[in-house]
Amino acid sequence: MNHDIPVLTLGAQGEVMAHAVDACVHCGFCLPACPTYALLGDEMDSPRGRIVLMKEVLEGHLALPDAAPHLDRCLGCQGCVTACPSGVPYGELITAFRGWSEPQRARSPLDRAKRWAILKALPAPKLFSVAARLGQHAKPLAPVLPAALRGPLDLLPERVPAMQPSPAVTAARGQRRGRVALLAGCAQQALAPNFNAATLRVLARNGIEVVIPDGQGCCGAAALHTGARDEALRLVRTNLRAFNPDDYDAILSNAAGCGAGLKEYPVVLHGLPDEAQARAFAAKVQDISEYLHGLLQGGILEPTLPARTPLKVAYHDACHLAHAQGVKAAPRALLRAIPGVDLVEIPEGDLCCGSAGTYNLEQPELAAQLGGRKARNILGTAPDLIASGNIGCHTQIQSHVRRQGSPVPVMHTVEVLDLAYRGEL
Amino acid sequence: MPRPPTDGPVEKQALTTTSEARKPRSDGSPTNALAADLTRQLGPRKVLHQLSERLNYRYDAIQFGVTPLAVVLPESTADVVAAVKAARAAGVPVVGRGAGSGLSGGSAPMQEALVIAFTRMTALQVFPERREAVAQPGVITLKVTEAARPHGLIYPPDPASFRTSTIGGNLAENAGGPMCLKYGVTGDYVTALEFVDAAGDVHRVTRDAYDLAGLLIGSEGTLGLITEATLRLIPPAKFTRTLMAHFAEVGQAAEAVSAAIAAGAVPAKLEFMDRACTNAIEDYLHLGLPRDAEAVILVDTDGNDLDTVTGELALVEQACAAAGGVTRLARDPAEADALWQARRSISPALGRIRPQRMNEDIVVPRSALPDVVREIRALGDASGFHLVQFGHIGDGNLHPNIMFDPRTESPQAVHDLAHRIALVALRHGGVLSGEHGIGTMKRDFMTDALDPATLDALRDVKRALDPAGTLNPGKILPDPQTPEAPHAHP
Ligand SMILES: Cc1cc2nc3c(=O)[nH]c(=O)nc-3n(C[C@H](O)[C@H](O)[C@H](O)COP(=O)(O)OP(=O)(O)OC[C@H]3O[C@@H](n4cnc5c(N)ncnc54)[C@H](O)[C@@H]3O)c2cc1C
Ligand code: SF4
Ligand code: SF4
Numbered sequence: 001m002n003h004d005i006p007v008l009t010l011g012a013q014g015e016v017m018a019h020a021v022d023a024c025v026h027c028g029f030c031l032p033a034c035p036t037y038a039l040l041g042d043e044m045d046s047p048r049g050r051i052v053l054m055k056e057v058l059e060g061h062l063a064l065p066d067a068a069p070h071l072d073r074c075l076g077c078q079g080c081v082t083a084c085p086s087g088v089p090y091g092e093l094i095t096a097f098r099g100w101s102e103p104q105r106a107r108s109p110l111d112r113a114k115r116w117a118i119l120k121a122l123p124a125p126k127l128f129s130v131a132a133r134l135g136q137h138a139k140p141l142a143p144v145l146p147a148a149l150r151g152p153l154d155l156l157p158e159r160v161p162a163m164q165p166s167p168a169v170t171a172a173r174g175q176r177r178g179r180v181a182l183l184a185g186c187a188q189q190a191l192a193p194n195f196n197a198a199t200l201r202v203l204a205r206n207g208i209e210v211v212i213p214d215g216q217g218c219c220g221a222a223a224l225h226t227g228a229r230d231e232a233l234r235l236v237r238t239n240l241r242a243f244n245p246d247d248y249d250a251i252l253s254n255a256a257g258c259g260a261g262l263k264e265y266p267v268v269l270h271g272l273p274d275e276a277q278a279r280a281f282a283a284k285v286q287d288i289s290e291y292l293h294g295l296l297q298g299g300i301l302e303p304t305l306p307a308r309t310p311l312k313v314a315y316h317d318a319c320h321l322a323h324a325q326g327v328k329a330a331p332r333a334l335l336r337a338i339p340g341v342d343l344v345e346i347p348e349g350d351l352c353c354g355s356a357g358t359y360n361l362e363q364p365e366l367a368a369q370l371g372g373r374k375a376r377n378i379l380g381t382a383p384d385l386i387a388s389g390n391i392g393c394h395t396q397i398q399s400h401v402r403r404q405g406s407p408v409p410v411m412h413t414v415e416v417l418d419l420a421y422r423g424e425l
Numbered sequence: 426m427p428r429p430p431t432d433g434p435v436e437k438q439a440l441t442t443t444s445e446a447r448k449p450r451s452d453g454s455p456t457n458a459l460a461a462d463l464t465r466q467l468g469p470r471k472v473l474h475q476l477s478e479r480l481n482y483r484y485d486a487i488q489f490g491v492t493p494l495a496v497v498l499p500e501s502t503a504d505v506v507a508a509v510k511a512a513r514a515a516g517v518p519v520v521g522r523g524a525g526s527g528l529s530g531g532s533a534p535m536q537e538a539l540v541i542a543f544t545r546m547t548a549l550q551v552f553p554e555r556r557e558a559v560a561q562p563g564v565i566t567l568k569v570t571e572a573a574r575p576h577g578l579i580y581p582p583d584p585a586s587f588r589t590s591t592i593g594g595n596l597a598e599n600a601g602g603p604m605c606l607k608y609g610v611t612g613d614y615v616t617a618l619e620f621v622d623a624a625g626d627v628h629r630v631t632r633d634a635y636d637l638a639g640l641l642i643g644s645e646g647t648l649g650l651i652t653e654a655t656l657r658l659i660p661p662a663k664f665t666r667t668l669m670a671h672f673a674e675v676g677q678a679a680e681a682v683s684a685a686i687a688a689g690a691v692p693a694k695l696e697f698m699d700r701a702c703t704n705a706i707e708d709y710l711h712l713g714l715p716r717d718a719e720a721v722i723l724v725d726t727d728g729n730d731l732d733t734v735t736g737e738l739a740l741v742e743q744a745c746a747a748a749g750g751v752t753r754l755a756r757d758p759a760e761a762d763a764l765w766q767a768r769r770s771i772s773p774a775l776g777r778i779r780p781q782r783m784n785e786d787i788v789v790p791r792s793a794l795p796d797v798v799r800e801i802r803a804l805g806d807a808s809g810f811h812l813v814q815f816g817h818i819g820d821g822n823l824h825p826n827i828m829f830d831p832r833t834e835s836p837q838a839v840h841d842l843a844h845r846i847a848l849v850a851l852r853h854g855g856v857l858s859g860e861h862g863i864g865t866m867k868r869d870f871m872t873d874a875l876d877p878a879t880l881d882a883l884r885d886v887k888r889a890l891d892p893a894g895t896l897n898p899g900k901i902l903p904d905p906q907t908p909e910a911p912h913a914h915p
Contacts, residue, residue, distance in 0.1 A: 002831050087708070087709060
């Protein structure tokens with residue numbers, strides 16, 4: 001698309017934005033992939049519309065506060081990126097735009113406090129755990145609380161599990177066949193400690209030594225995608241110091257959002273002195289399912305025991321796995337490799353479940369509509385089990401499936417594998 | 426101001442977002458009398474008047490136009506009538522809009538206008554016993570087949586944009602698609618239409634007497650606004666087989682096509698893409714298409730008798746081999762689907778080559794195809810522009826695309842090259858548009874294509890249905906007063 005974005009005055013991130021706008025031929029192929037367009041049916045809340053709005057703001061033809069409501073409704077799910085034949089890097093555009101525009105936005109004190117709390121609590125597992133526990137006690141009060149606070153409470157599980165500290169090194173079982181580093185994750189450690197426990201067991205069983213490097217922190221994605229660029233840069237650099245890519249065969253994440261965040265480091269540092277370092281790091285990053293799929297393809301993944309009874313598994317594509325990282329086949333292949341598992345596809349599978357990072361907190365109404373729609377689509381396949389590779393989707397889907405009265409278990413892909421290895425599936 | 430929810434479908438209710446509720450917007454209330462009047466009549470949910478909203482209703486997939494004064498998102502024919510009457514009272518022209526996927530500038534306003542965008546008029550009913558569907562104009566094309574399939578029926582017209590484009594937009598452009606070689610275009614599947622005319626009166630027309638429905642089809646929103654269509658459905662063929670062939674030269678591909686059809690094959694689909702297209706697609710989908718081939722054709726044969734289907738495919742295979750091509754059969758439906766997805770993605774994937782393009786849509790007699798594709802190739806090579814070709818070659822419908830960067834390449838030179846291409850088609854007995862419409866893109870070339878008497882007849886038709894010229898002005902008909910139409914870019 002033709003534009004007059006003043007690239008020179010916007011710096012390296014300006015280049016990123018101008019390139020994305022340039023690449024868009026406004027064909028509209030992305031419209032049907034966009035969850036907010038599906039709900040609202042207007043051009044401003046579509047990917048193509050948002051690209052035009054960002055262009056107009058960057059060119060100085062439109063005031064930021066006028067465009068902001070529509071840009072704020074974007075989930076960052078990147079469904080549009082998968083759908084776009086022109087290769088428009090929409091994810092990079094909206095992230096860079098949020099970083100550029102956030103300092104210019106007038107936010108109310110309550111809004112700012114909420115954002116501060118999110119940015120501080122999410123990356124700090126201990127703090128998050130305490131907050132989640134407090135929230136759990138506040139749950140009965142939910143009906144009388146303002147909507148802004150009700151959203152997050154709704155998402156908390158009935159019982160917040162106890163923190164389980166992960167060992168710094170988990171030895172390989174049997175012959176050592178590889179050595180990987182794991183990003184431990186933040187909120188996930190508090191809400192679903194079993195994701196990491198299952199990951200360590202499955203990797204060890206396959207002869208992989210797992211290191212959880214000291215000094216690592218949050219991947220920075222939440223900060224980056226809410227526009228807190230300085231905070232994000234700090235977190236990114238902390239991780240670049242903690243993980244030396246030369247020491248490991250791979251750097252693994254078992255949270256799709258974090259994995260996508262880690263793979264984004266070269267774009268975040270684009271034009272900065274540590275860009276090359278970020279590239280070397282990102283080249284090693286894999287989602288847990290990608291790595292295990294590599295073992296499966298190499299013929300060295302330990303076979304699991306069969307499911308005890310035939311099991312219909314609905315696999316939900318996390319946006320940050322399927323769209324942001326392009327990982328769709330790997331988790332499916334791993335689940336199909338378990339004897340007795342019948343994998344079913346979910347209608348409208350490419351549409352986001354509405355969890356998307358902090359969306360539940362910022363756009364509770366849209367998030368709830370999407371969550372309800374996703375749960376209906378999943379339950380329509382009558383599954384015995386729901387699998388997915390992201391903590392955000394996990395809590396969102398679990399909450400909406402329960403709300404629709406279904407007791408079907410929701411698990412991380414690696415938890416399903418772990419159970420299968422133990423003969424408990 | 427947030428738009429408060431009204432009685433619309435639940436999933437589309439307007440929302441009060443936290444940020445929206447708190448932040449004063451610089452253009453908070455209707456800025457003009459028309460927007461204010463429409464908001465009074467239709468309620469705030471159906472009327473967009475803020476700059477941030479209107480800006481997004483000034484483009485289609487090819488062109489940016491003038492920002493509209495207001496946008497109406499009607500939910501019923503009555504809403505459309507109200508909007509047309511309000512615009513008429515205010516002396517403001519009206520531009521209809523579907524999904525804005527058009528490739529000739531049709532839904533991009535040429536002057537300050539009221540845009541009526543049909544994306545929320547999505548009611549769709551299937552009547553299997555009479556093999557028909559009744560659709561509001563905002564129904565997405567693919568949805569018709571999806572709704573018909575459980576009844577053992579399909580809706581054949583399949584523009585490459587069928588996941589995005591609307592039935593209203595398809596009707597207004599008389600859209601085609603790969604299936605139209607054997608099954609016909611949108612207009613062939615319409616049995617009745619409801620439309621609102623320039624005065625705001627509602628008409629229901631069928632295909633008899635004066636075929637007024639036929640006149641509305643392909644009229645690009647310049648004669649009336651279509652508010653409902655009755656569409657014909659058919660049972661799908663039982664068997665389909667897919668073949669891909671590639672050639673070392675574009676003319677060979679065209680020769681194979683002419684020969685196959687002359688030999689008696691009636692493929693369901695017969696599509697062509699040149700080397701630039703296959704490479705753009707490979708960059709997107711990584712299917713293993715032959716990157717070095719100068720031309721690729723993609724063929725489906727179908728029917729209810731497997732022998733006939735494979736027999737026809739064999740005829741095509743022989744014709745391709747005789748023309749020097751290398752053929753490959755799709756092993757299974759999944760491989761065939763991937764190849765067709767590739768074909769559907771050509772047009773936007775070309776965005777990877779240059780940010781802007783001029784998209785031609787010529788149709789020539791099949792016998793002239795080899796000469797035409799070679800002449801166009803030569804024009805492109807001599808021009809210094811990236812010129813690519815693809816299209817529904819079985820119909821003789823070609824889409825030469827001129828890729829360019831408006832910051833470094835002259836739009837006038839692009840326009841001139843497009844003109845020369847149009848003249849090649851006309852010289853070989855062809856026409857200017859197969860399916861994308863004339864819009865603003867090919868308006869200038871109409872005087873080359875039609876003699877003055879015929880052009881006058883078209884003007885008379887326009888005057889009869891839209892005497893004041895308020896429906897989508899600036900499209901199709903070259904204006905005798907202002908012969909120079911704007912070019913293909915903002
Ligand atoms: C990648 C790509 C591939 C394409 N492939 C094909 C193809 O294979 N075949 C093909 O034929 N086209 C194709 N097109 C072009 C385009 O999709 C079609 O022209 C389509 O019919 C436009 O539909 P729309 O809903 O997007 O309409 P719009 O682009 O919004 O409008 C098109 C025209 O219709 C008018 N209009 C819209 N709704 C109404 C209504 N209810 N009443 C009266 N007038 C109305 C508008 O004023 C405008 O003149 C393609 C486009 C893209 C981007
Ligand atoms: S699909 Fe890609 S090129 Fe087309 S409008 Fe969307 S972002 Fe732009
Ligand atoms: S990221 Fe998701 S919500 Fe945002 S524009 Fe793209 S598809 Fe729509």
